Amino acid sequence: MTTAPERALPATRPPLLDLAARLRGRLLLPGGDRFTTRTAALPLPPLAVVEAATAEDVVAAVRFAGRHGLELAVQATGLGATPCSESTLLVATAGLDECTVHEEGWARVGAGVRWQRVLDEAGAHGLAALAGSSPAAGVVGQTLGGGLGPVARTYGLASDRVRAFEVVTGDGVLRRVTPTEHPDLFWGLRGGRGALGVVTAVEFDLLAVDELYAGALEFDGADAATVLHRWASWSAGLPRQATTSIALLRSAGERVVAVRFAWVGDADAGAAVLAPLRECAVPLHDGVRVRPYADMGQIHRVSAPPGPVSEAQLLLDALPPATIEVLLAVAGPAAASPQLLVELRQLGGAIARFPERASAFSHRDGAFSLVAVGPADDGAAEHAAGLLAALAPWSSGRGLATFGREEHPGALARVYDPATLRRLAGLAAHYDPHRILAGARGLHG
Ligand SMILES: Cc1cc2nc3c(=O)[nH]c(=O)nc-3n(C[C@H](O)[C@H](O)[C@H](O)COP(=O)(O)OP(=O)(O)OC[C@H]3O[C@@H](n4cnc5c(N)ncnc54)[C@H](O)[C@@H]3O)c2cc1C
Known part of the structure; x- marks a missing residue:
């Protein structure tokens, strides 16, 4: 992963104990078990971790960083990317749990x-x-x-x-x-x-809203071409009540293709809309049903892979059959793809109705968002770069801020x-x- 340069450690060691004395929460220093656990997933450990218990703890940490020439990073769950180095004071927000x-x-x-x-x-x-x-x-x-x-x-x-x-x-x-x-x-x-x-x-x-007609249809990888082509043509006509995505992934070691579907409104109407997908091949698993809204995690059924990951993304302007062929050739079940997940989400609807530039979220006009996630050390980054290059004819090279992990100027120019x-x-x-x-x-x- 390319990132912007790190800041050098200040010449004078910052008086961390002074900071500790000002906090309601704890200050964790290298060597302690709690520090090691908190920072295990980071590529480089920080100088220290402030476990903030109050907003005032955050103020103290930011002011301390400013006074002593440190950089300040934030971590809530650790699911995203946290740029850290030996001159970083890391603020852990898990204790701000209201x-x-x-x-x-x-x-x-x-x-x-x-x-x-x-x-x-x-x-x-x-x-x-x-x-x-x-x-x-x-x-x-x-x-x-x-x-x-x-x-x-x-x-x-x-x-x-x-x-x-x-x-x-x-x-x-x-x-x-x-x-x-x-x-x-x-x-x-x-x-x-x-x-x-x-x-x-x-x-x-x-x-x-208390209920959704929603879930995932999982198909055998052997049906990937049929399902992907059907999804691409079917999604083009969907009303705003429907949100859908499709993913090539591994489930219990097998390659599968999962269609995710969420329908807001009458379940029978949602089932009628989904029927062309249900009928295009025999699903291995059909989890689309009326469910409490709070179970929405069952729609994508994803969790963060263990260990460091490579993530790549691209906005597609359209999804003609040729894009599906490229996707299958590079990342389909028959390809030697190291990716754990290659996902296409259909955009549009209410996403695009919010005025562009009314917030700092750019590219609301994108038609589909593609994300590829693989293990960092398995050639996945190079493979994903090849996938993105192969799909370039259908993209203006943009991405979405919400999926971008990289902070260097070139990456920012893609997502804003x-x-x-x-x-x-x-x-x-x-x-x-x-x-x-x-x-x-x-x-x-
Ligand atoms: C399995 C998985 C599924 C995902 N699915 C989606 C999805 O469906 N839609 C979507 O939009 N995104 C999705 N993402 C991306 C996710 O939203 C980002 O990675 C997000 O940054 C995670 O935030 P976090 O606080 O959980 O992670 P953390 O690793 O704790 O934080 C990541 C970064 O978020 C910023 N941050 C966190 N808290 C604060 C704060 N209090 N103040 C300022 N900055 C802060 C910091 O830059 C921090 O480095 C997914 C990520 C994963 C791993």
Whole structure:
């Protein structure tokens, strides 16, 4: 993975014990068991970890980093990418675990909360939240990237429903950010990932939905060509009530193709819409049924692979039969593909109805999002690069912020349009004058 350069360790060792004395939470130092566990998945360990117990702990950490020339990174679940080095102070947000569901239809959630908790607590009131494919992901981390979930074509992105953020910006100030308070940050935090501050809490609207007709149809890899071609032509005519994706993956060692489908509304109508897919081959597993909304993790049925991964992504403008042939030839069941998952999500619907540039999430006009995930050490990155190159004729080379792990300027130019990128860079320079935040590395050039 290419990243922007790391910051050098300051010449004078920062007085970490002074910081520890100011915290309600704990400061973890190298050598301790807790430090080792927390940082095990990171390519390089940080200088120290602040386990934040309050927003004030985050303020203390950001100010300390600014005073002592350190970089500051954030980790909630560890499912995403956290750029770290020996000069990084890592803020762990798991302790910011407030989750309050208001029956009137909104929630307030701390930076350490995962989606499944919100789904369960909202579900108890007949309400729903726009979680992503894996409810184990962090609400805040995912929302900052945009948040594209299994019902996105009906309801849009998680970030489109945000009412307010509380964020510690790189200048060490805790701010409440809404459409009218710091509207520039409100724009930039929705899609700008971790570039503009450490979010301590988020408030967002919930939906009055308690059930979905949803799940996955899994087919044998031998049927991949039939199913993929049918999915491509079938998805072209889907109404906004339907959100779908298709994935080439391995399940219990076997190569399968999984069609994911979520339908909001009458189940019989949803079944009629899905029928052409159900009938195109005999599914190994048919999990599409009426289910509580809070079970939405059963639609994609994905979890993070163990160990470091390679991730590649591309937005496709169209999906003519030739793209399916390329996909099958490079990553299909008969190809020697190292990828664990190659997934196509249909975009459009409510995703595209939110005005472009109304937030920092770019490229709402994309037709399909392709993501390939493989083990980092198995040639998967090179293979994915080959797949993306083969699909280049049907793409303008763009990607989505929510799936991009890389922070270098070239990668940012793919996931943001030029005006958005300039505006994000301006905000980062304004709110983080000492360039403390690791999440803004690529924006500073
Ligand atoms: C199995 C899997 C499925 C996924 N499915 C989807 C999906 O369906 N839709 C989708 O949109 N995305 C999806 N993603 C991408 C995911 O949303 C991002 O990786 C996201 O960054 C994860 O956030 P986290 O807090 O869980 O991870 P972490 O590793 O804890 O954090 C990752 C990064 O998020 C930022 N961040 C986290 N918390 C904060 C904070 N409080 N303040 C500022 N920055 C913060 C930081 O830059 C941090 O380095 C998926 C990822 C995985 C591994």
